[in-house]
Amino acid sequence: MTLKTLMMGSAAFAVAATGAFAQDSQTTESPVAGEPMTDELVISSWGGAYQESQRKAYTDPYQEMNPEVTITWDESSAEAVAKLRAMNEAGNLSWDLVDVTAADAMRLCDEGLAMEVDINEIAAPAPDGTSAEDDFTEDMLVSDCFIPQIAYSYTFGYRTDVSEWNGETPSQICDVFDLERFPGQRSLEKRPLNNLEWALMCDGVPQEDVYDVLETDEGQDQAFAKLDTIKDQTVWWSAGADTPQLLADGEVVMGSTYNGRLFSLIAEQDQPVAMMWDAQAYDLDGWIIPTGLEEEALNRVKDFLWFATDTQRLADQAKYISYGPARQSSAPLVGQHAELGIDMAPHMPTNPENASNAFVINYEWWADYRDDLDAKFQSWLAQ
Amino acid sequence: MTDSVPPARATGPDQFTGATPDNAIRDADRAKAGRVLAADGTPLKRSLNRALRAQKLRALMLIAPLLIFILITFIAPIADMLFRSVENDIVSQTLPRTVVELDRWDGEGTPDEETYRALAADLMVATELKNHTRLGSRLNYETTGISSLFRKTGRDIDEAGEIYMDQFVALDAAWEEPATWVSLMADPDWIAAQADWSARAKEAEAAQDAAATAEEARALEFTEPEPRFRLSGTARDALPRTSRIYQQFASVIRSEDGDSPTQEQPWAIVYQALYEDLSGGFTGESYDGAQARLLSRAADAVAAFDTLPVKEFFIENVDEDWGDPEVWGTIKAFSSPYTAGYFLSAIDYQLTPQGIEPQPDDQKIYALLFKRTMFMSLTIMFSCVLLGYPIAFLLSNLPLRTSNLLLILVLLPFWTSLLVRTSAWKVLLQQEGVINAILVWAGAISDVGRLQLINNQTGTIIAMTHILLPFMILPLYSVMKTIPPQYVRAAKSLGATNWTAFWRVYFPQSVPGIGAGCILVFILSIGYYITPEIVGGTTGTFISNRIAYHISQSLNWGLAAALGTILLALVLVLYYLYDRIVGIDNVSLG
Numbered sequence: 003m004t005l006k007t008l009m010m011g012s013a014a015f016a017v018a019a020t021g022a023f024a025q026d027s028q029t030t031e032s033p034v035a036g037e038p039m040t041d042e043l044v045i046s047s048w049g050g051a052y053q054e055s056q057r058k059a060y061t062d063p064y065q066e067m068n069p070e071v072t073i074t075w076d077e078s079s080a081e082a083v084a085k086l087r088a089m090n091e092a093g094n095l096s097w098d099l100v101d102v103t104a105a106d107a108m109r110l111c112d113e114g115l116a117m118e119v120d121i122n123e124i125a126a127p128a129p130d131g132t133s134a135e136d137d138f139t140e141d142m143l144v145s146d147c148f149i150p151q152i153a154y155s156y157t158f159g160y161r162t163d164v165s166e167w168n169g170e171t172p173s174q175i176c177d178v179f180d181l182e183r184f185p186g187q188r189s190l191e192k193r194p195l196n197n198l199e200w201a202l203m204c205d206g207v208p209q210e211d212v213y214d215v216l217e218t219d220e221g222q223d224q225a226f227a228k229l230d231t232i233k234d235q236t237v238w239w240s241a242g243a244d245t246p247q248l249l250a251d252g253e254v255v256m257g258s259t260y261n262g263r264l265f266s267l268i269a270e271q272d273q274p275v276a277m278m279w280d281a282q283a284y285d286l287d288g289w290i291i292p293t294g295l296e297e298e299a300l301n302r303v304k305d306f307l308w309f310a311t312d313t314q315r316l317a318d319q320a321k322y323i324s325y326g327p328a329r330q331s332s333a334p335l336v337g338q339h340a341e342l343g344i345d346m347a348p349h350m351p352t353n354p355e356n357a358s359n360a361f362v363i364n365y366e367w368w369a370d371y372r373d374d375l376d377a378k379f380q381s382w383l384a385q
Numbered sequence: 386m387t388d389s390v391p392p393a394r395a396t397g398p399d400q401f402t403g404a405t406p407d408n409a410i411r412d413a414d415r416a417k418a419g420r421v422l423a424a425d426g427t428p429l430k431r432s433l434n435r436a437l438r439a440q441k442l443r444a445l446m447l448i449a450p451l452l453i454f455i456l457i458t459f460i461a462p463i464a465d466m467l468f469r470s471v472e473n474d475i476v477s478q479t480l481p482r483t484v485v486e487l488d489r490w491d492g493e494g495t496p497d498e499e500t501y502r503a504l505a506a507d508l509m510v511a512t513e514l515k516n517h518t519r520l521g522s523r524l525n526y527e528t529t530g531i532s533s534l535f536r537k538t539g540r541d542i543d544e545a546g547e548i549y550m551d552q553f554v555a556l557d558a559a560w561e562e563p564a565t566w567v568s569l570m571a572d573p574d575w576i577a578a579q580a581d582w583s584a585r586a587k588e589a590e591a592a593q594d595a596a597a598t599a600e601e602a603r604a605l606e607f608t609e610p611e612p613r614f615r616l617s618g619t620a621r622d623a624l625p626r627t628s629r630i631y632q633q634f635a636s637v638i639r640s641e642d643g644d645s646p647t648q649e650q651p652w653a654i655v656y657q658a659l660y661e662d663l664s665g666g667f668t669g670e671s672y673d674g675a676q677a678r679l680l681s682r683a684a685d686a687v688a689a690f691d692t693l694p695v696k697e698f699f700i701e702n703v704d705e706d707w708g709d710p711e712v713w714g715t716i717k718a719f720s721s722p723y724t725a726g727y728f729l730s731a732i733d734y735q736l737t738p739q740g741i742e743p744q745p746d747d748q749k750i751y752a753l754l755f756k757r758t759m760f761m762s763l764t765i766m767f768s769c770v771l772l773g774y775p776i777a778f779l780l781s782n783l784p785l786r787t788s789n790l791l792l793i794l795v796l797l798p799f800w801t802s803l804l805v806r807t808s809a810w811k812v813l814l815q816q817e818g819v820i821n822a823i824l825v826w827a828g829a830i831s832d833v834g835r836l837q838l839i840n841n842q843t844g845t846i847i848a849m850t851h852i853l854l855p856f857m858i859l860p861l862y863s864v865m866k867t868i869p870p871q872y873v874r875a876a877k878s879l880g881a882t883n884w885t886a887f888w889r890v891y892f893p894q895s896v897p898g899i900g901a902g903c904i905l906v907f908i909l910s911i912g913y914y915i916t917p918e919i920v921g922g923t924t925g926t927f928i929s930n931r932i933a934y935h936i937s938q939s940l941n942w943g944l945a946a947a948l949g950t951i952l953l954a955l956v957l958v959l960y961y962l963y964d965r966i967v968g969i970d971n972v973s974l975g
Contacts, residue, residue, distance in 0.1 A: 084937040109940065112518035112536065187816075192923070237840055238923055252817045366533055369522075373939060374529040374748075380931070381750040383923040384757075 030126050032308030039302040041070045046085075047101040049077030051266060055322035056101070058340070060310040067309075071302070082106060086115045086292055095294050098303050104286035105365045107148040112369070116147035116290040124149055124304060125311040128331035137313070137329045142286060144365055149311060150288040150328035152319065155351035155360065156196050157282035159249055159264040160184075160256035162274045172256060175281035175359075176204040179232055189245045189257030192238035194379040195368060196258065196283045199361065201228035203281060209359070213367050222375065226382050238383065249275050261351050265324040269342060269349065279356035283363050288328065326352035467953075470731075470946035473724035476716065479520045480507040484720040487713070492738055495708050501695040502661065505545040506630050509654040512539040513637045526941050527726065527735070528715040534706050541703045546657025548693045553656050556686050559679060560656075567647050569676040570624075570631045572615040579647060582611055611645050623672035626658040657695070663687045714738025727947035751948065754928045755955070761846060761927065762910040768850045769857040769906045770899060777861035777898070781868075792862070799855045807919045810848040814839040814920070840922030848920045849910055856909060857902035864898030864973050897973035904963065904972060908956060928952060 045061075047053040053075060061073050078085055082102050089095050102110065110116035121143060125134035135143065142150040160172050166185050177184050178200070190197050202212050202221065205228045215221035237254055239245050245259035246267040261282065267273050289311070291303055309315065316327035317335035324346060327333060339346055347353055351360070421429040445452075477484045482503035490496040511517040521535025553560040567576065589607035596602040614635035621628045634651050638644040663684045672680055699707040706712055718738050719726060726736040733749040734741055743749075776795065780788045798806055813819045816835045824830045838844055868891060876886040914929040921930070928948060935945035963969070 081937045083940060087940065087942075109522070112522050112532070113940070114515045114519055118515075240918065251815065253815050366536075369536075370525060370530045370533045373526050373941070376939065377744075377748040377750060381748055381753075384750055384753055384926075 030308075030312075032126075032305045033123060034301045034304045034308075037301045038298050039305060040296075040298045041302070042072050042074070043099065043302055043306060044074045044076060044097050045099045045101070046076040046078050046082055046097045048079045051323055052262065052325075053077065055319050058322050059318035060306075060315055063315075064306055064309050071306075083109055083113075083115075086110060087113065089292075090115055090294065095292055097292055098295060098299050099306070100290050100292060101151070101287065102290055104144045104148060104150075104288065105363075105368065107288065107290050108145045108365055108369055110290055110292075111145045111147035115293060116145075117293045117295075118146040119149065119291065121149065124307050126308055126313075128313050128329065130331065132331065134311075137331050139330065141362070142288075142328050144286065147290050148286075148288050149290065149307060150286055151311065151316065152287050152325035152328055153284055153352055154287060154325045155261045155282040155284050156191070156258050157261045157264065157351070158256055158258050158278040158280075159245065159267065159275045160278055161249060161252065162276050164255050167255075171276065172278050173280065174278075175200055177278075178256060179204045179228065181232060181235060184255065185235075186255030187235050187237055187253065188232060189237045189239050189248050189254045189259075191258060192240045192383070194372075194375045195363060197229060198222070198225040198375065198379075199283065199363075200281060201225040204228060209281075209361055212361075213364050216367075216371070216375075222378065226378070229382075249273065261349075262323050262325050265349050269324075269339075269344065277356075279351075280359050282351055282356065282360045284351065284360055285363050286328065287325075320346055320350070324349040324351075326350045466942075466946050467950050468946075469943050470727050470950050471723045471725070472943070473719055473726070474722040475520055475523050476719050477722055479511045479516050480504065480716070480720075483507050483716070487717045487720060490713065490717065492710065492714060492717070494710060495696065495700075496713055498694050498696050501699055501707075502657070504699070505542065505657065505695050506654055508535075508538055508542045509545065509630075509652055510633050510637060512542050513641060513652075517542075522940070524715055524719065526730075526944070527719060528711060530706060531712060531715065534704055534712065538699075538703050538707075543653060544702065545695065545698055546653040546655070546660075548691060549660040550653045550656040552690050553659070553683060556683060557679060560683075561650060563647055563649055563651075565676060565679070566631065566651055566655075569674065569680065570616055570620045570628065571646070572617045575612060575615040578612045579645070582609070583645075583647070585609075611639060614639065614646055617674060619672055619674045623667065623674075624659065624662040626662050627655060630655050630658045659683075660687055660690065664690075711738070727943040728951075730944050731947040731951055751928070751931070754926075754931060755951070757842075757924075757926075758911060758928045758952075759955075761842060761849075761925070762907050764846055765849050765853060765910045766903050766907045768846065769854055770903065772850065773854055773857035773861055773902065774895075774899070777858050777865055780858070780862050781865035782870075795855055795858050798851070803852065803915060804919075806852060807848055807916050810844070810851070810920055811839060814844055814847065839920050840925070842921075842925040844920040844922065845917045845925035845927075848916050849913060852916060853906045853909055856905040860901035860905065860973070861895065861898040864901070865895055868894045897971050900963075900967055900972040904960070907959075911956060912952065 047056060057075075065071055065073065076097065079101050082100050083106050086097070086100065089097070100116075107116060111118065121134050121138065125138070127133050128137040138150050142153070158172070158175075158178060162171065164184075164186060167183070170183060172178065172180075172184055178188060198216060199212050202215055202225050203209055205224055207215050207221075207224075216225065237248060237257075239248070239257070239259070242260050242263050245254070245257035246263050248254040249257055249267065250271070250273050256278070261277070264275070264277055268275050268277065289307060291300070291307075295303065311329075313329055313331045314335060316329050317332040319325070320327055320332075320336040321338070321340040327336065333352070336346055336350070338344060348355070351357065423429045423432040425432070480503075483500060486500040486503040487496060490500060508517055511520065517535050517539045518532075521532045524535075525532035550560075559565045571579075586607050586609075589605060593602045593605045593607075596605055614632065616628050616632055631646075631651060634655055635646040638646065638649055663680075664687045667684050715738065718736050724736065729736050729741060730744075731751050733744045733752050735744050776791075780791055780795075783791065811818075815821070816837065816839075818839075820838065821830070821835045825832055825835065830836060838847070872890050872894070873886045876890045877883070881889065911927075912929050913927060914933055917926045918930055918933075921927070929952075932945045932948050932952075935941045935948070960969075
């Protein structure tokens, strides 16, 4: 998987963002328009600021167009895979549409719990006529069931007021592993993903070889040995809100989390924290349609998705949260934050300045190695 | 169990001295001197039994709603979940042919061609039903890499047998026609039924087109499904392999896509099966059905066909891992419908093709977690006794008004959300938190030497002791309330010191409360999940956190069920030991 497409999209967007032109492109009628549809739509998402951005950008305008539709939100996407499996076994599906990460979409697809879709039938072509498939690009379409929405990243935030650092600030990923220059506690996510990649990158492994090295036992040992050097100075987080809280409390001096969370900590809550974009790890988030929907419910979902994944809607979402829209054609339409009025471009993970050393998490690789490495990781943590 | 319990404390029915119907029956049993008769002349035993049965039935009816409720909402789901710890029919259901063929394989090298043929047929069906990736993620728990191997194979499997398909079609274009296949394979009765069905479907469609409104058209929609495909006996006998896969082809396209074999060209793998049938033991005489001529021409030609062994197709064209004995060994080791594999994983062992082996050292975790769960639960239990006993003692000896007020203080945190209480501990215990700040301010510790009170075992023990304390105080309090104060006074009046009076007179009477509190606290803490997750860091988490991880993250429900079963068994064993040592009669909630 390459970054080329992500970068191409964002290059255009950085140029256009300064102009900040907002235009409402025409929405085309969905392929299922006119078919019988239910009027209720149950959507599972992540809650918080992210769900709010979806409500403002997608569902509010959709309901304005279709006043008969009621939308119910369920904030259970974190347990979406387990819940969908349980629903499927009980034969009682209560969701129509589910927002999940790319890795979860892959697993749901593997388990047969998510519907395989033809992206060109689900998502509208770009305003210039590019098909949805080409507009999203294959980097985004990581699974046959996945309908991409945003690109976000795992990145580091650090406190700007640490006196022990003598005015220096961390600027590259290996500073996380440098306890001499940057003493203090760090927070890392309590899972092997990202952490092992970062550890190897800071142990002299070139970024493009990381996954090859990680396949070998020696490579895994090497990664764990590197993590060992900061293990007793690390707090392990499991919820996205942990690192921002720990940073705000001064419990840790630097920590990884989703870039959107750090954005709200820095820009909205004005904490003495700054971003370190180096070696940010891209991840994707998007929709899946659960298998087993009734025909009429499926029609409603398709009608909604046709609208909610079009170029303008994806661009609108970026006004409310600093995640990059998944379509290339959306990038030039992103402007300023809806309330703060600041340019969103420098805060996007896909901004070329931020993305210089970024990498994309290799989901397919992790699907294989997750069980094994997780056992190793947990056993390593427990020792 | 009963024989170990001293008779003085026992309360079994035989020791109960009041008049109960059960005792009467026993008396009747023991009456050796002839049968005792009731007033109506029937033996007393029988008439008593009858009266009793009616009574018991009535009692059962009274509790029936509760019993059924518990059975349905509690026992059944738990039993179902526990059953998953041994259930493993996914392998034999998804790869039925392969599993049978693999029986012959001795574990050395790669299996034979026949096994690969079976695998191709199984995977083709599984891929169409979208089951192959599910099996892949199941087997990936055991051997890393199988998940992507199955996903990759699913993408390529429709090419299996393509070489034969092309050659059959080149031989005679009729092989491309769905109709040829139907007349070759299908039962004549089915062909007639299908023709009738499709004629009616066309009629309905025409009527629909003619309908005036959309609603009318919808009402006229033809919803009857196509008749289920049936093989002809001749085809089944003459072309066994082709028949089996063709039958599956027909049923899969019907259920998955709503298609009919009369419209669809068979999968390439069907041609592969036909080639196998024709090249192995097929003679012109064995088939006398509709396509006898076409078939015998093909039978003559297959000897000259270009061939591609399926084994080669898998290893060369799909993925070299199909030549890896470890992959095959895993499939074979997990081919039985029940497995001990999950339980072995739960105690840091693994089921491999070579038998049961310990996990590599760097993946051992569960034994450690079980030990840690036990140790921390016991620690929490003892700290609850230490803290709770004086409080309960105080509560039970204060005047009612004051003690009620204090009791509310005990219960107050009980009414606060668990998450709020746990998060409050986070604020208190962290390095920049309240406790550390006070200690630094008081000069007890230096600014750089702040105590690590959270994200470790200390954090979990402190927070959970606080959260579970009411479960210790309440039973203690209710037992202490019933201890008459005269006893201690009497002891003192007889010359006992305060300590002797307490230790020899008061404390033994409060032991049932300690017992009840300990059981409650211990059993609650052993399965605790949310608090250790938040404050436990890496060294303060319980086995339940791993169970939750396997339920919601890794989706390895079998392993989660095995861990849960072990935990349940552990609790039951401890309960039994407790009963042997302390005696369960010595537990009182007041």
